[in-house]
Amino acid sequence: MRVLVTGGAGFIGSHLARRLLAEGNGVRVVDNFSTGNRANLADLEGEIEIVEGDIQSYERAHNAVRGCDVVFHEAALPSVPRSIQDPLTSNAANVVGTLNILLASRDSGVRRVVFASSSSIYGADLTLPKQEEKAPQPISPYAVAKLAGEGYCRSFSQVYALETVALRYFNVFGPRQDPLSHYAAVIPKFTAALLAGRPPVVFGDGEQSRDFTYVDNVVDANLLAAAAEGVSGETFNVACGDRITLNRLLEELREITGVDLPANYLEPRPGDVLHSLADIGKARERLGYEPGVTFSEGLRRTVEDYVSRHPATAGAPRG
Numbered sequence: 620m621r622v623l624v625t626g627g628a629g630f631i632g633s634h635l636a637r638r639l640l641a642e643g644n645g646v647r648v649v650d651n652f653s654t655g656n657r658a659n660l661a662d663l664e665g666e667i668e669i670v671e672g673d674i675q676s677y678e679r680a681h682n683a684v685r686g687c688d689v690v691f692h693e694a695a696l697p698s699v700p701r702s703i704q705d706p707l708t709s710n711a712a713n714v715v716g717t718l719n720i721l722l723a724s725r726d727s728g729v730r731r732v733v734f735a736s737s738s739s740i741y742g743a744d745l746t747l748p749k750q751e752e753k754a755p756q757p758i759s760p761y762a763v764a765k766l767a768g769e770g771y772c773r774s775f776s777q778v779y780a781l782e783t784v785a786l787r788y789f790n791v792f793g794p795r796q797d798p799l800s801h802y803a804a805v806i807p808k809f810t811a812a813l814l815a816g817r818p819p820v821v822f823g824d825g826e827q828s829r830d831f832t833y834v835d836n837v838v839d840a841n842l843l844a845a846a847a848e849g850v851s852g853e854t855f856n857v858a859c860g861d862r863i864t865l866n867r868l869l870e871e872l873r874e875i876t877g878v879d880l881p882a883n884y885l886e887p888r889p890g891d892v893l894h895s896l897a898d899i900g901k902a903r904e905r906l907g908y909e910p911g912v913t914f915s916e917g918l919r920r921t922v923e924d925y926v927s928r929h930p931a932t933a934g935a936p937r938g
């Protein structure tokens with residue numbers, strides 16, 4: 620199969636590209652390297668096609684999807700705080716970019732588009748666990764943009780018969796997630812802080828919880844979503860189905876790194892959701908999805924990888 624991974628130089632996209640190649644597919648990546656990095660694909664140079672391009676241009680999107688059977692659409696500006704600071708830029712990448720990819724896919728005879736949506740669309744809905752049929756209540760501009768992307772996916776499946784599947788990822792983590800970005804996710808941030816001997820910064824009291832999902836599980840879900848029958852126009856939660864507080868995450872990280880530093884607790888951030896836990900029953904039933912890697916195992920692998928890339932860090936993993 621010939622596949623395109625948009626945002627393939629990013630954290631999740633680079634894992635997906637690697638697996639798709641290993642499974643014998645012809646892989647093309649399109650990325651504008653805004654938050655992604657060529658180094659994430661360094662070991663795949665020569666084996667996959669890497670196209671530098673911005674999907675905010677229909678023409679670039681069209682060139683990228685040409686000749687592909689399946690498109691895995693990961694490209695986005697994936698940050699809640701950034702979308703609050705600059706909603707126009709977030710909208711251009713996340714809504715216009717998605718619409719361009721769908722249009723270009725329709726125009727190029729792509730069979731299916733698998734779209735990276737987000738658990739953030741549940742927003743102000745406080746009930747747990749999150750189920751796909753609940754009415755989304757997005758808070759941040761980022762979540763609004765992801766919901767718009769889902770809406771376009773559903774529309775294209777009905778109006779143009781382009782097959783689409785939207786996957787709502789819940790707090791993905793794993794090797795190569797950027798700890799240096801101003802908008803970095805919490806696991807690489809905490810890991811980098813502890814190993815540098817700095818107290819990790821926690822916004823709030825640390826009792827907020829997330830359904831942290833190891834990246835290999837997300838890759839599994841994408842491959843299943845590309846192949847499953849009778850799921851076009853559908854949306855699925857992709858998570859572990861386990862609720863982990865930031866304080867528990869810190870405890871496990873202290874254990875793995877051997878660095879016993881207290882956290883620096885600050886005021887909660889606007890737009891942040893307090894608790895998040897997925898019901899993954901629909902993905903289990905319709906896609907055959909199972910989270911193969913547990914939170915603790917994923918965390919151990921992530922820290923090991925971080926230490927191997929940053930040998931000068933203060934602590935050494937014990938786990």
Ligand SMILES: NC(=O)c1ccc[n+]([C@@H]2O[C@H](COP(=O)([O-])OP(=O)(O)OC[C@H]3O[C@@H](n4cnc5c(N)ncnc54)[C@H](O)[C@@H]3O)[C@@H](O)[C@H]2O)c1
Pocket residue numbers: 625626627628629630631632649650651652653654655656672673674675692693694695696697698712716735736737738787788789790791792804
């Ligand atoms: N990481 C998570 O926890 C999480 C959770 C929910 C949803 N998601 C979604 O998963 C996808 C991948 O996220 P990630 O964590 O790997 O982020 P990432 O920033 O590492 O990857 C996104 C990639 O998209 C590229 N990109 C951005 N705008 C582009 C544009 N206009 N044209 C071409 N390329 C562009 C970036 O350069 C980057 O390589 C995103 O759509 C994100 O919204 C991620």
